[in-house]
Amino acid sequence: GQSSAQPPGAPREVRIGVVSFLSGPAAPHSGIPSRQGAQLLIEALNAGEVPRPYNTPGIGGVPIRAVYVDEAGPVDKQVTEFRRLVLDARVNVVVGYISSANCLAIAPVAEELRTLTVFSVCGIQRVFEDADYKYVFRTRAHQIIDALGIARYVLLVKPDLKTIAGINQDYAWGRDSWATFKETILQLKPDVRVVAELWPPLFSGEYSAEIARLLAAKPDVIFTSLWGGDLESFVGQATPVRLFEESLVAMTVADNLLVPGPGRFVPRGIVFGARGLYGPLTPETTLSRWFGGRFRARYGYFPIHDPFNYANSILGVKAAFEKAIAATRRWPTVEEVVRAFEYLEFEGAAGRIRLALGNGHQAVEPVGFGIVRSFDPTKREVTLERVIRFRVECVNPPAGVKSLDWIRRGFPGAVCP
Amino acid sequence: MQWAIVLLLAIVAPLLPGWTVFLLSVALAKALVVLGIGLLMRGGLVSFGHGMYYAAGAYGVAFAMKLMGIREALVLAVLGLVAGGLLASVLGMLLARYRGLFFAMLNLALSMMVYGALLKFYWVTGGTDGMAVRQATFGGFVPPAGLLRVAYFYLSLGVVAIVVSMAHRLVRSPMGYLLRALRDNEVRVNYMGGWVEQTIYRVYVLSGGLAGLGGSLVVLNVGHAVPDFAYWSQSGEFVFVALFGGYGHVLGPLSGSILFEFVRSYAYKVSPYTWQLLLGAMLALVILFLPEGLWSLVERRMARRDRWGWSWRPSS
Amino acid sequence: MGVVLETVELTKYFGVVKAADGISVRVEEGELVGIIGPNGSGKTTFLNLITGYVRPARGSIWYRGKDITGLSPRVVTRMGIARSFQIPQLYGGLTVLENMLVALAIRAGRSGEFWRPLQEDARLEEAMQTLSEFGLEGAAAQGVSSLAEGERKLLDVALSFALKPRLLLLDEPTSGVSVKDKFEVMDRLVRVLKSSGVTTVFVEHDLDVVMRYAERVLVFQEGRVIADGPPGIVLSDAEVKSAIVGTG
Amino acid sequence: MLEARGLSVRLSGFSVLRGISLDVPSGKIVGLVGRNGAGKTTTLRSIMGLIPAVCDQLTLGGEDLSALPPEGRARRGIGYMPEDRRLISGLTAEENILVPGWALGLTDASERLRRIYSLMPAVEALAGRTAGQLSGGQQKLVALARSFMNGRRVLLLDEPFEGVAMGLAQRMAEAIRRFQEQELDLGVLVAESDLKRARLLAQKVYIIERGEIVGEE
Amino acid sequence: MTQLALIAVGGLFSASWLFLVSLGLTLIYGVLRVLNVAHGSLYALGAYLGSSMVLVALEKGHGVPVSYLILLGAALLVGLSVGPFLERVFLRRIYQKEEVLVLLLTFAIFLMLEDVMKLVWGVQPYVVNAPYVALGVVKVGGVRQPAYPFLLTGIAVTMGGLVWAGMARTRFGKLVTSVIEDREISAALGVNVPRIFTGAFTVGAVLAALGGAFTAPMISVVPGVAVEVIVLGFAVVAIGGLGSIEGAALGSLLVGFLRSASVHLFPELDLVAIYLVMALVLLFRPQGLFGRAEMRRV
């Protein structure tokens, strides 16, 4: 009754700009799955088919209209498109962004235009650690959890590890990931030696020299934050020479390998990360069962982290709006939505999301890893063994502490297994 | 002619929707880079590396704000000009010896090394995440939010108006003609006692400065500097726009830049999946059917009007 | 009367081709020297050597007592030596008038000027005047790429003449210029050159032209000067005759 | 052999040729004489198909040429020597001469080359040298030799003796005459600015002035 | 010792690949004076078609050995169909214009083909590495190395030899030289200019597609593979001297070995290695290693 009726002052539709890579090398593994997740969820929301607590149609009974935008292109292009979304396409909310640089560039613009903007995938901690924003939120944890978590994981499964090596793309994500991993390992086990730090350029695709070097160096653990096509090329070239048997290879974005496409596989014995509890690590909840099932039925594979992240952003928007509506009993202003959004804790598509950091704008999440025992290419599923999940308090710094400082100071306040 | 256009832009700008004003500001700022590249192209020199000067301007602004706390828009713009010009005056000493595709490729190589440096020294430059640039002040004041974009727009417009009119003078001056002359026949220039390298060097530094100026204005508008500014595809885009608009006339780069930004934004809007197809097709059409650039349309029109005017005179 | 130009044992081989094989020549102030010789005998190369376009393997070049060996064409030109070309060297994208204006602007040392227009009144006037001396005033507004070959040739000569050099080197100035215009143009050119005391060296195949205008003739063969003297005497020399008419 | 009637050319608004008519009968050398800018080069180029021309008739041995592209005209046996030499500077002199032979797949190319060398021994001496490095006159010579390669029915020679020393010019003229004797029904059209020299070589001379034929002798 | 061996082998692999990628580029530049940005697209087309054809063949139960022939076939198919199409529809119209203009036209073609490929093959990644895996591994200095790159080396050497012989030794090569230098006079001498252009561009297109098709088994074929290839190819070609096949070979070796060495000795340099080589070479030999400095005849 009450819940499906529109509040007074409601517009005819809520327009949401959805930004992700629709072209270029980041599209197949990240941009397109993201868009798929967003589209599926928005359609289901409008039809009122999402399970509780999101079973009311649209947002506050108002249907959602999505405007999809390509994230590919230079940063000035992104800023222009953001402005066009807000000022020309008149969207009420912008959701998305995968590239960290774009998130950093968009945040101040969102403030200027007073537009509720919810980042979905980008992970750079600087967004909320170096600045305060009012209209900008991020419904996923920052990237620290991946590299930090996987470092803790390898120390647990291979406590006697002596040497590590890293192969990471030569750009911010690769640099940050490696720094986090290395710092964490050295913090927790100072006698570990780093035997190789390799920096292939982004999208280089040809890794025979790097692989030879890694084989020759024989490190106990190899850390990599490669993703997308680069990761697949690496896996394809490393498998025949049995790199994954020589060293324990830890991949933070291994779930990229599950995106459908011919001939692709997940090697056995690697440490599998999915940037949170997604993909094969997804916890069983009503929503995750529904979303995963729907997604698989429609797109032929179980959602990896990107579709979940986009879905979470949209669910967060809905939760915030409806919280504000409940408080004001009419259609809320953007400031009221923002106030409702801050420190919000809502049911995400794969477990609860808590906006605990950055003055209530930045989510914290648990993370988990496992070792691949087998891979089923038809269902595109892996079976993991030795799965360990790290709770939020283990891998996220406390509020007000910068991630890197937190690591360097020895994780004060961390609660870990 | 150019003043009429400037006036027109100045008057209509505040009436346009907000994102258009922003788009115009960015397009105007980029037009400066394109203009500089167009000047070089008049001398037969195509640079596929001007992104580095563009980046120099942008990062110049970012560092000036971060390290020196300078926030005055005009000062920052001039700083961008100086940053681009300085870098160009160093590299130009080397590049002035090169012609043709080697000039193009060496520029590309150098700009990719600048790109690499911006990436490598990530602890200073922020790597690919880039550097944020805060709002600038105008005469010490921060314009209210509603007027900020318009202020930036007028800043860009003012700078462009000055630069375009200077460029207009330049292309008709001895130096401008010498540039065209050396493109046609360097041997003859030498045998007239003209100094080819020096002319190229001067124009190169000038175009580097303009690229820096453009970079500083863009980054003030956009608010974020990233290494991609120095990436080869950005440089390629500038060259493209120079041809798209037509570098034969100083207004070509200006109109080309504005049109290109709108076309691209339009393509993003109407077909977010296949904007490249749309953009590519449009560009191919322009190249195939208007190889002198869009501005040649205008010139053809004006030429026709002239002839028409003639026919009114009594025949002798 | 001083020595304007002196070359000492200039030598340049291109592979086995002896383009210059020890050329020692002296040109006095105000002289009008013609160079003849079979095709490929090194005439153009001689001019290229003097102006620094080609560096000699051996030997030296002196201009008004200064050693100019190895200096670049630009520097040499700045010192007052201008040349025209066998194959016209023009600015294909500019009009005839603009070609001339560029020459005048560079001569005046104004090539770095970027705030005043090229087409200043005074400069325009001089340009038109120079063009009309070569019968090109009618083609002033025409793009040079559409000129007939003879007109291109004339413009090429006009451009070097416009530099007001003290030593003018002309490479086949009238080849391609039709017979009717040839003498007319040469008459005028020589008159001006003489009256302003410009020393001139010109390469020519047309013996009528050489006979009529040259005060002294150098005969080239296989990179060497085989005869040097007044045209009447040189051209009746048997060896010269066989060189000019004989092997080629 | 070659007949042109009412050949007109307009270039960037100027009427450069106005109704030129001329005949180049087989076995004859015909001169086309005029001052600079009279339109000699333009005439030859338009016969070769290098510039668009309007004409009432342009035939070679009765066959209409006007619709053929330049290479088609070359295939019909028209050899062309441009005024400004236009050798391919990256190839050797001999390769330059062979280009028409290769392009048209002439089976007798090497035989013709031998004949050309025997007509012009001076060319053979340059055979192996890179064309771009030859002196101006040497290039003229090679360009003439090249026109012989496929000039079986008509030769179009544009000021062939310009910039050529006297002795060589005489030998070139001699070579043209002898070549014509060998190629039985060859017609030659020579553009010249010197009436005297044209008279020496040609059996018939057209006088061209400002794009029009104003006389013949 | 092991390290040296690894650097050498890695350098050879890298060089083979680079050479394969840049050969067609240098050919088309040498022949048409076109710096062909669409080269990357042809490479990507070769990669996509190669992968999908091999995939179909494997599904139909054909053995892996056939797949090498299929890759070759895919490259020929792409080159022989798309090459002439692009040349006739686009490039032919503007050869007489400036080099940059043609370059930018190929850039426009590149943009269009990016999306055309997306429409045909979708955005899903293709990993078809059976041909890569099937060749097994060899040991170098005690370290396992894939054998497939040796196949690349073989193909690179063969193709390089064929193209070099074709250009330097044949009449076709000479006619092409003539057409490039002076289109008009070539036509007047009887050269069928359009046919020469189509022919040359098609050969270049086949080479580009070949590079893509044989790279495909090593990598994940995704949108955007075209982009990286272009700059790398350009850099190699510029280092070697535009239009020079020997130059491209030497350029590939230089870059390949430097990259391989940097991975082993100073990984930080990997990203800029190629540009470093390029800048250094161009500084000391502006015309590239094998480029000819041309002096204008006056």
Ligand SMILES: Nc1ncnc2c1ncn2[C@@H]1O[C@H](COP(=O)(O)OP(=O)(O)OP(=O)(O)O)[C@@H](O)[C@H]1O
């Ligand atoms: N594209 C063009 N636009 C305008 N005028 C042109 C063009 N091409 C040629 N002309 C003019 O046409 C006239 C004829 O030129 P052409 O080259 O045929 O003369 P020519 O008789 O061969 O002279 P020359 O003996 O000097 O070679 C010249 O006045 C020339 O300026």
Ligand SMILES: Nc1ncnc2c1ncn2[C@@H]1O[C@H](COP(=O)(O)OP(=O)(O)OP(=O)(O)O)[C@@H](O)[C@H]1O
């Ligand atoms: N750059 C060069 N490389 C190789 N050979 C050259 C070069 N320049 C000139 N030559 C050769 O040197 C010789 C002399 O050439 P040059 O041009 O000086 O002759 P020329 O007397 O001017 O002849 P012409 O009367 O035909 O113009 C010729 O055999 C020519 O081929």
Ligand SMILES: [Mg+2]
């Ligand atoms: Mg000469």
Ligand SMILES: [Mg+2]
């Ligand atoms: Mg002529």
